[in-house]
Each structure stands twice: as structure tokens, then as C-alpha cells.
Amino acid sequence: MELILFILFGAIAVGGAIMVVTRRHPMASALYLILTLFAVAALFALRQAHFLAAIQVIVYAGAVVVLFIFVIMLVNVPENKLPMERVTGMRLLGVVAAGLLILESAVLARKFAMPAGSTADAGSVQAVGRALFTDYLLAFEITSVLLLSAVIGAIALAKKKI
């Protein structure tokens, strides 16, 4: 059952990601991105990381992509003026490189066995909270300072007079 769900959501995630880069209209790309993010959240949930799954949807699907769509709406390029992308040698090489990367990670994954299904509550809100505020406190605090400085930087750039 879990394997079937994994294959299903994995296929949706990969298929959605391919659609994101191949669609001509940016709005379609953004919507496929939401689909991919949802499928990845489902994969998290399958691994018992429920908190991560919820946060994935709240932050990425609920906020980040909304901002993308905001920009797409505001720029609003008419459909006949969207740039045509061509298949170039560079891009073909990129596909080959991606194939190699997938092959490589498959080999690595076979070599180093993934940890077996984690315990039921390892991904719960309580467990993640405890880990964040004990073992990873320093990293957590530094990340929050980084985000704060990013916010201040954005305001400083956007405002002419502070």
C-alpha cells in the first residue's frame, strides 16, 4: 500500500516538475509547481513527517508560489508575446547530465541503504519542536537572524527614505 502511494505521488511530483519547465505559459508552470509541491508533501507524510508535510504546503504552496503568481499577474505578458524557447545543444547536454545524476543517485541509494521507516512520532510537531529547540538551537537561531536581515534588507532596498 505504502509502495503504491509512493510510486503514485513520486510520479505526480516528477511529472509535475517536468510540466513546470516545459509549459509555455508561466501561469501553467506555477500551477504545476503547486501540484509538485503537494505531491512532495504527500511523500513527506508517507514517511511519517506530518509536520514537515503541513509546513511544506503552508510555506511553499501557500505563500511562495502565491508570490510567483503575483509577479506573473503584474507583469502579465500577452500570450502571443511569450518568448519561444528553442532546443539548443546546451539544453540537450543538460538533459544528459540530469540522466547521469539520476543514475548516480540510484547507484548510491542502492549502496547505502536508506534508514527503515522511522518511528511513528519522529515527524510529529512535538518531536520536531523538541529537536529544533535543543539539538539544533544554534542553527535555528542563526537562520532566524538570517531571515530578519533579509527582511530588513528588502525594506532598505525598496524604500528610498528610511
Add this chain to the structure above:
Amino acid sequence: MNPLFDIAVAVARVAVFFAFVFGLVVVMTWVERKGAAYIQDRRGPNRARILGLTLGGVFHPLADALKFLFKEDFIPDGAHRLFYQLAPMFALAPAIMTMAVVPFGPPVTIAGKTIALQIADLNVGILYLFAVSGMAVYGVVLAGWSSNSKYPLLGGLRSSAQMISYEVSMGLSVMGILMVFQSVRLSEIALGQGELLYGILPKWGVFVQPLGFVLFLTALYAEANRTPFDLPEGESELVAGYHLEYASFKFSMFMMAEYIHMVVGAAVVSTLFFGGWQFPYLADKGFAFPGGISVAVPAAAVLILRIGSFVGKTLFFCWLYVWVRWTVPRFRYDQVMRLGWKVMLPLSLLNIFVTGLVLLFIDKGGF
């Protein structure tokens, strides 16, 4: 146990919830217009009749539904056809999904099996609620953009900015409740509110988190795009806002989404801050009033009282939306943004800080 029994229970739960939410949506469209009429000293809808009966206009929702079904399904020329048709679905689907985690009663035991009166008791509980309701913004944004018209675009922009801004304060205002009841599961939060505070007051969220309640209610109104935060569809400036170019059943899907948001919002407020299915002073065995007086009540009556208490609270908050809508004027856009970022956000952070201090120093066991 019997898998068939489990499936039957699951189907029954979903069916009951659908009936409850959609039934309330239908009733609310009538209550809204009738309430508006009485608040403005008019009669309101009273013409739709079946067999000569008008019953105060209760048939109007039926007439509305028929009207929406038989209107022309119109798509404007310049619209982005695919996105234009997707938008109402993006609006309606998350609205329906949100109801899944709200408990409408305590767990009951049928045939030796405990059944939660809740579609899904997820262990991320309220986070699921935020995640799903955050998706609602796509319906609004897509509708505004794909209509290829100026008023809907402005409405879509306004409403997405507003919804993102207030989502932040909404999430933070609930944090205090999560800290007090030490759980994110709505079922456990509802259960925790059955205790008594100082032996007199029921330990409802509103008594332990009064500021959190005010902030949450405000954010809820902003999220549902209801007055005084309904400027995404402010008639006087934007005609109808993001759903201006929609007709027929697509328009009705937007309306349904709005009303479902209201109903679910009312249910969530009563669960988080007013004890959910808890009836004041009612324990499993019967009433236990402060002062040692107790009245025994049969188990079935306790269950009915509790579910009734949840439904009653939800109905009250549904009515409150109507009451507020026809009492308070609309904010200006800059006022909404200032309120969201400069008042609500600092206050909700302060609420979390003070709650943390109280929990840490005064009452270690959570009030």
C-alpha cells in the same frame, strides 16, 4: 475488526459533515439577506412561494440555485479559458476540505468500537487547517487574473495581499491556545476545554486567551473576505471584485466557497475558543456545578447536549458574520494593511510572549 464497518463509518462521517456544511450554507444565504433586511428595517426576500407558502422567504435559496443552474455559462472573449474555468474549482475545493479536522462531538462507542465524531483526527490538526485554507487564495487570484479585466484583477490583487497578510496573524494568534492546551489536534484542544478554571469558569479558550480570540476572529473575517474586510469585492470601487466576470454556476461556486469558509470558520472559532462540543459544567456522567451540586444525565442525553452545544455555537458565530457585516462599514485598503501588519502582528507576538511567561513562571501545568 470488520473493514466494512470502518468504511461505513468513514462514509457516514463524510456524509454527515457534507450535509451539515452545505445545509448551513443554504440556510446562511437566507439568513444573510433576511438579517440584512431586518437590520436595515426592511422586509427582505419574501416572494418565492411553493403552493402559496412563502414561510418568510426560506424558498429563496432554492430559487437561487435553480436560477444559477439555468443561466448561460458565459466566458468573456479575452479570458484565459483554461484558468478561467479552473478558478472556481480552486476556490471551492479547499473550502470543502477544511472541515475535515473539526470535531463535532466527543468520541462515541458503538458496538465496542470508539468512533471519533470527526472526519480525520490528524496529528498536525490545526496546521492542516492553515495549509488547506491557504490554498483558497489561488481561486481568488486565478479568477482575478484570468478574467482579463481590470476590476477583477484589482480585486484579485487586493484579496491575495490581504489573505497572505492576515494568514500570518491568524497562525500566530492561535499559538497561545496551542501552548495552553499543549496540542495541535483539535480533538485534544476541545477535550482540554472541559476542565474548570479556578473551579468556577469553564476552561474555554476565550477565558484563557481573550486577546488571542479577538485577533483570531479578526483574522478570520479578513481571510473570509467578509465585511469590514470585504474590499476585494467592494462594490462601490470594484463592482464585484475578482468574480465580476463570472456567471451562472461558476459564480455560485465562488459564493458557496465564501459561505463554506464562514461556516467552517465559525466551527473552528467555537472549537478553539468556546469549548467545541463541551457543554458548560457537563461531565460524562451529568452536570457537576461548582459548589458540589450534581445532576445525573443519561449518556445519550449527554451526547445530544454536547453535539447540540457545538452546533449552537457554530450557528451563533455564523450569525455574528451577518451581524457584523450589516453593522460595520468597510475599511480602506491602506487601513487594512496597517491593521494587519502594525497592530495584529505585534499584538499576536505579544500574546505568545505573555502566554509563554505565564506558563513558565506562574502555572507550570498549563493554567
